[in-house]
Amino acid sequence: MQYGHGRVPSPLDPRDFLLRHYLTAPQYAHRSWDVGPVLNQGMTPHCVGFAGANWGNCLPIDDEWSNDKGHALYYAVKDLEGQPGEENGAYVRDLAKVLRAEGRIGRYAFGDLDEARDFVLTQGPIVLGIDWYEGMYHPDALGRVRPSGSRTGGHAILLFGCDEQYACLQNSWGDAWGVNGCCFITWDDLERCFGYDGEAMAAVELPLCHPPVPPVLPWWRRALEAVADFVWRLFH
Secondary structure (H helix, E strand, C coil): CCCCCCECCCCCCCCCEEHHHHCCCCCCCCEECCCCCCCECCCCCCHHHHHHHHHHHCCCCCCCCCHHHHHHHHHHHHHHCCCCCCCCCECHHHHHHHHHHCCCCCEEEEECHHHHHHHHHHCCCEEEEEEEEHHHCCCCCCCECCCCCCEEEEEEEEEEEECCCEEEEECCECCCCCECCEEEEEHHHHHHHHCCCCEEEEEECCCCCCCCCCCCCCHHHHHHHHHHHHHHHHCC
16 A cells, blocks of 8 residues: 655744743653544645644644645645645645644744654644655554665654653554554654654744744845745746
């Protein structure tokens, strides 16, 4: 059976808020948040939208989103990216922007895996953008996956629980995959999947410390980006 991927690494943006500024010290070594119904993106490249729907269905948010919402979030992201209806994957950052525009989150922040683990232990689930490998298509009988074989693409998935050894992930490939649509992966293996362009996106509120104000790009950089965006939209 084949499964859909579709996560494209978001371009770096120095204006991103940093997850480390929203963390508190974990009091426990393990925690998981109750996930919602198992969704199925099929063979579509809509994993970013479905990771967003899984996030919305997971406590402490607890919506009642279906497969239709996963597809709708993906297409909303593509509209934002100026590629309406395209089936070529999407950015996790643009998913965050869509959720913010819909009033689901106030702001969002990005961090590394250590910060993602601390956030799950204290505040809530996180959308991950990671690399996917051949060995991860078929979890073992206990739902564990290993990043063996060749890299097959990028994938967005929900991190909803963790302990000292394993991360717990909810996928969007139906309930026949893994253990009721979920899997477990060691932190070392997940670090390999995270690679150099992995993403951990969390919905956050006011910072728990006093981070520096995100830098404002100089006028010439903003002008160049505006021109590049205009040219891109002109020819696509």
